[in-house]
Amino acid sequence: MECKVLTRDSQLDLYRALIMIYIVCWIHGIYWFDTANDVVKSISLFEMPIIFFIAGASQKLSKPKGVVQTIRNRFKRVLLPWYIFLVPLLLWVLTLSYFNPDLGKFHIDFWSLHTTEILKLLVTAGDHSPQIPFLNYNWFIVPYFLIACSFPIQKKILKYLRPLIYMILLLGVCLAISNEVFPAHIQVKNFCYYNTFFMMGFFLYRNIKKQYILACLPISLGIMVYMIFWGGYKTSVHKFPLDFSFLVYCTSAIVVLSALFSYIKIGYNSLLNDWNKNGYSIYLYQCFTAFFFYSVSYSWLYSIDSLILRSIITFLSLLIINSLFSLLVVRYNNIAMHIINSCVNANINRRKR
Numbered sequence: 247m248e249c250k251v252l253t254r255d256s257q258l259d260l261y262r263a264l265i266m267i268y269i270v271c272w273i274h275g276i277y278w279f280d281t282a283n284d285v286v287k288s289i290s291l292f293e294m295p296i297i298f299f300i301a302g303a304s305q306k307l308s309k310p311k312g313v314v315q316t317i318r319n320r321f322k323r324v325l326l327p328w329y330i331f332l333v334p335l336l337l338w339v340l341t342l343s344y345f346n347p348d349l350g351k352f353h354i355d356f357w358s359l360h361t362t363e364i365l366k367l368l369v370t371a372g373d374h375s376p377q378i379p380f381l382n383y384n385w386f387i388v389p390y391f392l393i394a395c396s397f398p399i400q401k402k403i404l405k406y407l408r409p410l411i412y413m414i415l416l417l418g419v420c421l422a423i424s425n426e427v428f429p430a431h432i433q434v435k436n437f438c439y440y441n442t443f444f445m446m447g448f449f450l451y452r453n454i455k456k457q458y459i460l461a462c463l464p465i466s467l468g469i470m471v472y473m474i475f476w477g478g479y480k481t482s483v484h485k486f487p488l489d490f491s492f493l494v495y496c497t498s499a500i501v502v503l504s505a506l507f508s509y510i511k512i513g514y515n516s517l518l519n520d521w522n523k524n525g526y527s528i529y530l531y532q533c534f535t536a537f538f539f540y541s542v543s544y545s546w547l548y549s550i551d552s553l554i555l556r557s558i559i560t561f562l563s564l565l566i567i568n569s570l571f572s573l574l575v576v577r578y579n580n581i582a583m584h585i586i587n588s589c590v591n592a593n594i595n596r597r598k599r
Contacts (some may be wrong), residue, residue: 251267255307257511259450263518266525269293270532271564278380279480279547281557288474291481292499294386295443299500300391302447305397313398320394323508324526328370328387330582331530335367338534339378345572352379352537379540380533389426389436393444400445400462409449416442424490432487439488443496456508463505466498524572531575535567 273293276282282290311319336356343356359377370387393564406410419438473495484492512518521528543563550556 253597255452256514257507258300258303258307259522260512260518261507262297262304263520263522263525265293265296265300266521266529267565269297270528270568271561274380274383274532274536275560275564276563279540279543279556281560282553285474286553286557288479288481289470291485292496293494294440294485295496295500296503297386298390298440298443299447301390301394301449302444302449303451304450306451310401311398313395316398317395320391324387324391324394325370326583326586327527327530327579328384330579330586332367333582334578335378335381343377349541352376352540354379378533383529383532385436388433392437393441396441397431397444400441404420413442413445413449416445420493421490424488424493424513435488439493441560442493443500446497446500448527452558454504456460456505459501459505459508462501466501470495471496474558512567520569520572524576527575527579528568528572531571532568535564535571539563539567 260363273290276287276290339354339359340356342354348354354377356377363377367384370384400412407415416438422441423438473491479491479495481492481495484495539560543560547556547559550559
C-alpha cells in the first residue's frame with residue numbers, strides 16, 4: 247500500500263500570515279487607537295473565526311498525533327512561549343512604573359497589581375489589568391489550546407459520525423448556548439463557538455467546489471450587509487460574549503473571503519514568510535509595540551481629523567514596528583527555549599545516572 251505524503255499548503259501559510267497582520271495591525275489598530283467608526287469596526291471583526299478556520303484547515307496536512315503527544319506539542323508551542331513572554335512583560339511594567347507611570351491615558355504602577363491579576367496571567371486568563379497597557383488579547387490562548395488538544399478526540403468521534411451530522415451537532419450546541427437553553431461559562435462559549443469554526447476549516451477547506459462557493463456568495467453578502475446596515479449589528483457586542491449572530495456573520499465573512507481568494511493567488515515574499523513563521527510570537531509581544539506607538543503618537547495622532555488617514559498611519563506604523571521588533575523577539579525566544587531545553591535535558595541525564 248502506497249503511503250500518502252503530506253505536503254505543506256503554501257497558500258494556507260500565506261493566509262495565516264495575512265490574517266496575523268490583519269489582527270495585529272488593523273483590528274487592534276482601529277480598536278485600541280480608535281481610528282475607525284462603528285460601521286468599519288463591525289464589518290472588520292471576523293478575524294478570530296478566520297484564525298480558527300485556518301488552524302482547522304491546516305490539520306488536513308498535519309501528521310496524526312495522539313492526545314498526549316498533542317498536549318505536549320501544544321504546551322511547547324502555545325503555553326511555553328506565553329510563560330517566556332511573562333518574564334520581560336513584568337520587568338517592562340516594573341520599569342515603566344518606576345520611570346514614567348503616567349503617559350496619556352495610562353497610569354502604570356507595578357505594585358498595584360493584585361495577586362488575583364498575577365494568577366490570571368499565569369493561567370492566561372483574558373481579563374487584563376489596567377496596569378499592563380494593551381494586554382487584552384491573551385483570552386485567545388485558552389480556547390486555542392483546548393481546541394487543539396481536543397482535536398484527536400474529535401477525530402475519533404468522526405469515525406462514528408458523518409461530518410455533516412457532526413457540524414449540525416456543533417451548531418446546535420452553539421444555538422442552545424446562545425439562547426441560554428443551558429448556562430455556559432465564557433470559556434465554554436469560546437470553546438464551542440471557535441471549535442465550530444475550527445472544524446469548518448477541517449471539513450470544508452479545499453473540499454468545496456468554486457461554483458458552490460460562488461452560489462453562496464450573494465446570500466452571504468446579503469446577510470452581512472443586512473446585519474451591519476439595517477440590523478444595527480455591532481460585532482464587538484456579539485463577540486464578548488459570543489452569540490449565534492456572531493457565528494452567522496463570521497460564517498458569511500468566511501464564504502465571501504473564500505470566494506475572493508479562489509481568484510487570488512498570493513505571491514511569496516519575505517514579509518509574509520516572517521509573519522507566518524513568527525506570527526504567534528508577534529501576537530504575544532504586541533503590547534510592547536502598541537505602547538511604543540502610542541507613546542510617540544498620542545500627542546498628535548488624534549489631531550488628524552480624517553479617520554481614513556489616521557487608520558492608514560496606524561496600520562503602517564504597527565506593521566513596520568512589529569515586523570522589526572519580531573527580530574528581537576525571535577532571538578529572545580530562541581535563547582530562552584535553548585536554556586529551558588538544556589535544563590530539561592540535564593535533569594533527564596541526571597535521573598538516568
